[in-house]
Amino acid sequence: MIIRKTFEEAEEKNLAPGAALSARSRGRLRPEEECHIRTAFQRDRDRIIHSESFRRLKHKTQVFLITLTESHRTRLTHTIEVSQIARTIAKALSLNEDLTEAIALGHDLGHAPFGHVGEQALDQISSCGFKHNYQSLRVVEALEKKGQGLNLTFEVKDGIVKHSRGATSLSIESEENKPVTLEGAIVRLADSIAYINHDIQDALSAGLIKLDDLPDKALAVLGRRYSERIDTMVRDTIEASWNKGHIRMSDRVLEATDQLRSYLYRHVYPGKQIQVEAKRASKVIKELFGYYMEYPAEVKRQLYFLPPQTTIERLVCDYLAWMSDYEALRRYKEIFLPKPWLTEGNLEEE
Numbered sequence: 001m002i003i004r005k006t007f008e009e010a011e012e013k014n015l016a017p018g019a020a021l022s023a024r025s026r027g028r029l030r031p032e033e034e035c036h037i038r039t040a041f042q043r044d045r046d047r048i049i050h051s052e053s054f055r056r057l058k059h060k061t062q063v064f065l066i067t068l069t070e071s072h073r074t075r076l077t078h079t080i081e082v083s084q085i086a087r088t089i090a091k092a093l094s095l096n097e098d099l100t101e102a103i104a105l106g107h108d109l110g111h112a113p114f115g116h117v118g119e120q121a122l123d124q125i126s127s128c129g130f131k132h133n134y135q136s137l138r139v140v141e142a143l144e145k146k147g148q149g150l151n152l153t154f155e156v157k158d159g160i161v162k163h164s165r166g167a168t169s170l171s172i173e174s175e176e177n178k179p180v181t182l183e184g185a186i187v188r189l190a191d192s193i194a195y196i197n198h199d200i201q202d203a204l205s206a207g208l209i210k211l212d213d214l215p216d217k218a219l220a221v222l223g224r225r226y227s228e229r230i231d232t233m234v235r236d237t238i239e240a241s242w243n244k245g246h247i248r249m250s251d252r253v254l255e256a257t258d259q260l261r262s263y264l265y266r267h268v269y270p271g272k273q274i275q276v277e278a279k280r281a282s283k284v285i286k287e288l289f290g291y292y293m294e295y296p297a298e299v300k301r302q303l304y305f306l307p308p309q310t311t312i313e314r315l316v317c318d319y320l321a322w323m324s325d326y327e328a329l330r331r332y333k334e335i336f337l338p339k340p341w342l343t344e345g346n347l348e349e350e
Contacts, residue, residue, distance in 0.1 A: 026154035059324035086190035103159030110135025159184030221256035
């Protein structure tokens, strides 16, 4: 009995027009025998969850360094929240929930230590550049499983690499960065919904801002409570996207959401407390990069494998991006901080 066939038939029968069907996936780079139980997108989701890079997300920064307090988000909890929001939207619109979940769980696998601070540091110092969404693609294609990669489907990889919009307005969309599936578009929007709301909540809990500091017009539309704002954004996305063949918010809610996004980039991320730690974290990444560029043999000793046709600079970026915050700090301490002298043996009394 091939249970997968039952799932594929259910997708054909129950999903909305425009939904990505697992039986019609564009496939994998390396052809594989199909699983008897799981669909192609279900297998991709499971491969991501069981990957080493997914586990490492629990010790990578979202915005606040994870050493400050355990109540703030990490890159892993952010990923889980994105997945929950994206699955809710996909389910309501009768789109492919398995594909949506796989993209959401894999979208940040390539993030460097210390979040966007680490990403910016590597991008500044490396001539080959560094963007976390492209590194996420590199992780699933060339770095996981000792260089074999996860061999994910085209649709999942497309959603991963096209999830990021950076600091640009939510109203700005380019055809170049538009995911090929509606499920990928859901994750792209869910990522923004998640970080805008949880970064505000974390900033409030850290005492960096007060609720009354947030734009009044935005709160009047979206709500004053964290859960209320997410509920408004999700409901509006579902209503504005219903039977439209696209994923978007209404103009009114999009404008209010963009106001909150803009507030974060103007008043929270550039804040003194965050920037003090950001400068220190950037220094750690840049000095480690310089050291490993000078002593690449140390990188080669640490890695389980050497990706083929990879320059030393790309290899160093891969190695640093693979690290958790704690690993980067430990390596920095081992390399750059003096070690205490240890005296062995007995000393004779004079």
